[in-house]
Amino acid sequence: MTTESTWQSICPTNDLIKNSGVCALLANQEQVALFQVGEDTVYAVSNFDPFGKANVLYRGLIGETKGDVYIASPLLKQRFSLNSGACLDDNTFAIKTYETRVTDGQLEILG
Amino acid sequence: MNTQPRKIVVVGNGMVGHHFVDEMAKHEGYEITVLSAEDRLAYDRVHLSEYFSGKTAEDLAMTSPAYYNEIGVKFFTNAKVINIDKAAKTVTTEAGETYAYDKLVMATGSYPFVPPIPGKEREHCLVYRTIQDLDDIQASAKAGKVGVVVGGGLLGLEAANALKELGLQTHVVEFAPQLMGVQLDKDGGALLRSMIEGIGVQVHTKKATSEIVDGEACVHRMNFADGTHLETDVILFSAGIRPYDNLAREFDLAVGERGGIVVDNYCKTSDDSIYAIGECALWNNFIFGLVAPGYTMAKVAADNIIGGLQQFTGADMSTKLKLMGMDVGSIGDAHARTEGCKSYVYSNQPDQIYKKIVVSPDGKELIGAVLVGDTSEYDSLLQYALNGIELPTNPDGLILPSSGEKPTLGVDALPDTATICSCLNVTKGDIIAAIDCGAIDVGQVKSSTKAATGCGGCTALLKKVTDHELEKRGVEISTDLCEHFAYSRVELFHIVQAEQIKTFEHLLVKHGSGLGCEICKPAAASILASVWNDYVLKPDHVSLQDTNDTFLGNMQKDGTYSVVPRMPGGEVTPDKLIVIGEVAKEYNLYTKVTGGQRIDLFGARVDQLPAIWKRLIDAGMETGHAYGKSLRTVKSCVGSTWCRYGQQDSMAMAIRLEDRYKGLRSPHKIKFAVSGCTRECAEAQSKDIGIIATENGWNLYVSGNGGMKPRHGDLFATDLDDETLIKYIDRYLMFYVRTADRLTRTSVWLENLEGGLPYMEKIVKDDHLGINDELERQMQNVVDTYQCEWKTTIESEEQLKRFRQFVNSDAIDGNIEFVTERQQIRPAKDEEKKYGVKIQVVDLTPA
Numbered sequence: 002m003t004t005e006s007t008w009q010s011i012c013p014t015n016d017l018i019k020n021s022g023v024c025a026l027l028a029n030q031e032q033v034a035l036f037q038v039g040e041d042t043v044y045a046v047s048n049f050d051p052f053g054k055a056n057v058l059y060r061g062l063i064g065e066t067k068g069d070v071y072i073a074s075p076l077l078k079q080r081f082s083l084n085s086g087a088c089l090d091d092n093t094f095a096i097k098t099y100e101t102r103v104t105d106g107q108l109e110i111l112g
Numbered sequence: 113m114n115t116q117p118r119k120i121v122v123v124g125n126g127m128v129g130h131h132f133v134d135e136m137a138k139h140e141g142y143e144i145t146v147l148s149a150e151d152r153l154a155y156d157r158v159h160l161s162e163y164f165s166g167k168t169a170e171d172l173a174m175t176s177p178a179y180y181n182e183i184g185v186k187f188f189t190n191a192k193v194i195n196i197d198k199a200a201k202t203v204t205t206e207a208g209e210t211y212a213y214d215k216l217v218m219a220t221g222s223y224p225f226v227p228p229i230p231g232k233e234r235e236h237c238l239v240y241r242t243i244q245d246l247d248d249i250q251a252s253a254k255a256g257k258v259g260v261v262v263g264g265g266l267l268g269l270e271a272a273n274a275l276k277e278l279g280l281q282t283h284v285v286e287f288a289p290q291l292m293g294v295q296l297d298k299d300g301g302a303l304l305r306s307m308i309e310g311i312g313v314q315v316h317t318k319k320a321t322s323e324i325v326d327g328e329a330c331v332h333r334m335n336f337a338d339g340t341h342l343e344t345d346v347i348l349f350s351a352g353i354r355p356y357d358n359l360a361r362e363f364d365l366a367v368g369e370r371g372g373i374v375v376d377n378y379c380k381t382s383d384d385s386i387y388a389i390g391e392c393a394l395w396n397n398f399i400f401g402l403v404a405p406g407y408t409m410a411k412v413a414a415d416n417i418i419g420g421l422q423q424f425t426g427a428d429m430s431t432k433l434k435l436m437g438m439d440v441g442s443i444g445d446a447h448a449r450t451e452g453c454k455s456y457v458y459s460n461q462p463d464q465i466y467k468k469i470v471v472s473p474d475g476k477e478l479i480g481a482v483l484v485g486d487t488s489e490y491d492s493l494l495q496y497a498l499n500g501i502e503l504p505t506n507p508d509g510l511i512l513p514s515s516g517e518k519p520t521l522g523v524d525a526l527p528d529t530a531t532i533c534s535c536l537n538v539t540k541g542d543i544i545a546a547i548d549c550g551a552i553d554v555g556q557v558k559s560s561t562k563a564a565t566g567c568g569g570c571t572a573l574l575k576k577v578t579d580h581e582l583e584k585r586g587v588e589i590s591t592d593l594c595e596h597f598a599y600s601r602v603e604l605f606h607i608v609q610a611e612q613i614k615t616f617e618h619l620l621v622k623h624g625s626g627l628g629c630e631i632c633k634p635a636a637a638s639i640l641a642s643v644w645n646d647y648v649l650k651p652d653h654v655s656l657q658d659t660n661d662t663f664l665g666n667m668q669k670d671g672t673y674s675v676v677p678r679m680p681g682g683e684v685t686p687d688k689l690i691v692i693g694e695v696a697k698e699y700n701l702y703t704k705v706t707g708g709q710r711i712d713l714f715g716a717r718v719d720q721l722p723a724i725w726k727r728l729i730d731a732g733m734e735t736g737h738a739y740g741k742s743l744r745t746v747k748s749c750v751g752s753t754w755c756r757y758g759q760q761d762s763m764a765m766a767i768r769l770e771d772r773y774k775g776l777r778s779p780h781k782i783k784f785a786v787s788g789c790t791r792e793c794a795e796a797q798s799k800d801i802g803i804i805a806t807e808n809g810w811n812l813y814v815s816g817n818g819g820m821k822p823r824h825g826d827l828f829a830t831d832l833d834d835e836t837l838i839k840y841i842d843r844y845l846m847f848y849v850r851t852a853d854r855l856t857r858t859s860v861w862l863e864n865l866e867g868g869l870p871y872m873e874k875i876v877k878d879d880h881l882g883i884n885d886e887l888e889r890q891m892q893n894v895v896d897t898y899q900c901e902w903k904t905t906i907e908s909e910e911q912l913k914r915f916r917q918f919v920n921s922d923a924i925d926g927n928i929e930f931v932t933e934r935q936q937i938r939p940a941k942d943e944e945k946k947y948g949v950k951i952q953v954v955d956l957t958p959a
Contacts, residue, residue, distance in 0.1 A: 012919045020655035021662075023919040030926075035919070038627070049927075054942065055671035056925050060659040060718070064629030066595060073630040075659035075667055080630075090559055 008109045022059035027112045034059035044083035045099035050074045117214030122146045128390030128406035129219030130154035135414035137183045144185045149192040164277045176943045196363040220356035222391035226349045231324030237347045240271040253278040256345025264291040268350035273436045283314045295442035300482040303466045355392040368394040377423040379413040387413040432490045441487040445480030456508040467511040499530045523577045533563035533570045554578045594631040596624045601854045615652045635854040641777035642849045645897040660739035670939040675713040676738035677728050681748040681766035682709030691731040702936045708745035719917045725902040734900040743782050746770040751788030760805035762788035775898040779852040797825045800858040810837045817859035843876045846887040
């Protein structure tokens with residue numbers, strides 16, 4: 002089954018927390034972890050930790066290695082690139098990533 | 113080559129059959145069908161006895177219908193195969209269902225051998241093999257008082273342990289003159305016997321049971337060939353195993369003279385399309401009764417089916433195990449049967465230790481060993497034996513107690529073929545290859561070789577080999593905190609203090625690079641908190657905290673948190689206890705008393721935390737810092753107030769200390785305890801700071817530790833008055849906070865501190881460094897600026913926003929589900945979840 006992705010309005014950008022995460026629920030019930038890094042960049046990835054099998058990624062710590070920004074899961078600390086979704090500790094795992102944009106102060110996700 | 117096989121049918125779903133499925137599922141394009149005669153899928157038979165010590169059938173399960181569905185494996189339970197049509201390549205089950213195969217894999221295992229003793233079919237005469245057997249044993253044990261195991265081998269002793277756990281008066285009856293005759297020599301067997309008898313299990317050797325008849329005091333009477341007898345209510349037969357090879361016999365596959373489906377080095381039977389693996393397979397006229405060789409066979413068969421050429425070339429039968437709490441190990445030629453070989457024996461009767469090594473006729477190689485009572489040398493002896501490493505001139509040094517020089521096996525001596533991780537079959541050569549390909553630390557070696565990701569037992573050896581190889585290549589083992597800071601924690605602490613740095617951003621800009629990571633951020637947050645003691649969730653600090661500090665609770669496996677209100681010294685009023693109970697009831701939280709004399713409430717969703725804490729704070733409680741690298745608890749006994757023996761008021765002192773240090777952030781968690789007398793009911797000597805009352809005041813112990821490597825605290829000062837005690841603790845703790853590495857406990861810190869305890873004494877007692885005023889001032893600052901983080905948090909609208917699960921919805925996380933066990937909640941397991949666990953698979957190939 003495939004569903005067309007559409008831009009969904011999520012929240013005002015000032016609901017985000019700088020250099021940390023919040024979580025949003027998409028229309029299709031997928032949970033998305035949102036991370037504001039610095040002033041302008043907002044990353045969106047699946048909130049589900051495939052190792053711990055729990056919806057917790059938005060509560061992890063943001064890190065950076067050699068220019069790649071990642072989220073370290075709060076459960077067993079596996080790191081996932083916020084750019085590609087790839088797990089940096091086990092290349093057989095990856096999480097879904099989503100496109101984001103800001104329109105009139107509202108954060109939108111393509112999902 | 114023929115057309116590619118597609119349909120794989122596996123008969124049997126034991127540990128080995130399941131392992132084969134796992135191996136096969138790694139390859140695409142195969143339809144795998146599993147037919148299991150049992151009514152459940154594979155479970156762990158090696159740990160079967162734990163079923164009696166609380167594990168459930170679910171805990172022992174190795175797979176689940178959900179998992180097989182997920183990897184696309186068809187499976188049928190209660191599906192006993194009764195027909196194989198080799199020409200048509202089909203199998204048929206008892207229910208009449210027929211399945212076609214390209215390759216058939218027999219993983220039918222074995223069954224317990226029951227000697228043909230008249231009376232063996234009587235009620236309460238059982239075997240020890242399946243979960244069903246265990247249920248039967250449990251039922252029989254309830255009705256009886258005495259149990260007998262027939263067979264004193266490895267499995268027999270396991271079974272005896274099970275009977276003992278069930279509360280039966282237990283006997284072991286063995287036909288041979290000794291116990292564990294396959295693995296142990298005569299003296300080793302004799303020592304094991306005396307140890308087992310020492311815990312109340314009676315052993316009878318050289319006994320052949322001639323018949324089982326009605327007993328007088330018990331259900332049965334076993335009559336032995338030597339004229340003696342024994343009365344018992346339950347009999348377990350554990351006299352060896354026999355391969356399940358009846359299908360092979362019936363449908364004309366070659367079987368051995370004494371049973372077993374004959375296989376070649378590819379685990380192939382006499383029919384080209386049929387494989388046999390595990391305990392039903394006879395390789396080189398030998399049946400392996402251990403799971404590890406079965407796993408290797410499963411791997412070989414899977415590899416052969418996909419067209420590979422791996423071969424099974426036998427397996428090492430060396431074993432190390434704990435039997436009823438006793439250490440037993442056996443390597444290679446334990447009985448010294450090799451012609452011309454020589455043995456060295458060390459026997460220590462008072463301590464119940466027996467060790468023997470067997471060396472080759474030229475004395476250069478280790479070919480066997482027996483270890484009873486102490487198996488600490490097993491790993492290095494096994495490396496000598498498996499790799500043919502040349503023995504030192506006096507090999508007896510390998511097993512003698514370390515009074516003199518003990519030759520140690522340096523990792524350099526290991527050949528490249530030495531297996532380091534036996535679960536994933538990683539050799540020293542694989543590790544060297546990973547380093548040659550650019551791995552520069554243990555983490556990278558681990559992720560590229562997968563070593564130490566199975567049982568984890570080889571972690572220490574892996575680190576040794578990796579560090580050694582790195583050093584050989586001139587790589588310095590770095591003390592940098594991480595790639596963002598070329599400083600150790602101690603250096604950063606000094607920088608923060610000397611330059612009055614108050615935020616991570618400031619520190620990063622001045623002394624670091626990049627954005628930071630999960631290592632430097634919490635470390636910096638801890639340093640900033642120790643020096644300035646700001647509210648940890650100030651906007652500047654909030655992004656630095658691990659989840660536990662961010663949400664002020666301990667995250668559990670399902671993403672919920674635990675709530676622990678502070679109970680200084682373990683003291684609590686009935687009113688507060690009632691509120692805790694009410695909160696637990698209202699939010700349906702799992703409730704447990706902790707080892708640190710507090711009450712732990714589990715299962716709170718992140719969005720429930722503020723409301724829960726508001727109730728607790730309104731009732732006069734405050735945060736317990738159970739989540740922080742900070743002071744956790746001060747354990748206590750009731751002391752002189754209530755106790756007949758109490759020397760001082762330990763309760764008051766415990767509360768005073770907990771209130772003083774409760775907000776202190778430190779490199780690792782810290783625990784205290786105060787005992788009112790030397791009876792030590794608070795177990796103070798196993799704590800970071802331990803205090804024991806004397807007639808004249810307080811004795812102070814430091815750097816004790818429970819945890820992974822327990823350590824008794826060192827006696828630091830005696831007969832202190834209250835004020836001196838607190839001064840000493842202020843100085844000691846603050847010096848630790850300043851100088852320890854991140855995540856280093858006080859025990860490890862002290863052991864690594866140059867000058868050790870005498871140096872600490874000079875600093876704390878004699879002000880050797882002239883910094884005591886400063887240390888005390890710094891501690892006083894932490895004490896004076898204490899705030900309950902939860903109180904501050906629930907009073908801030910802005911902070912409360914962070915506790916919503918979703919920024920755009922009031923929904924709750926549907927993946928958090930609980931089931932009820934012993935009248936309380938626990939997290940649901942994957943297979944118990946209503947909606948299943950959704951895993952999104954992502955294609956990483958570039959478009």
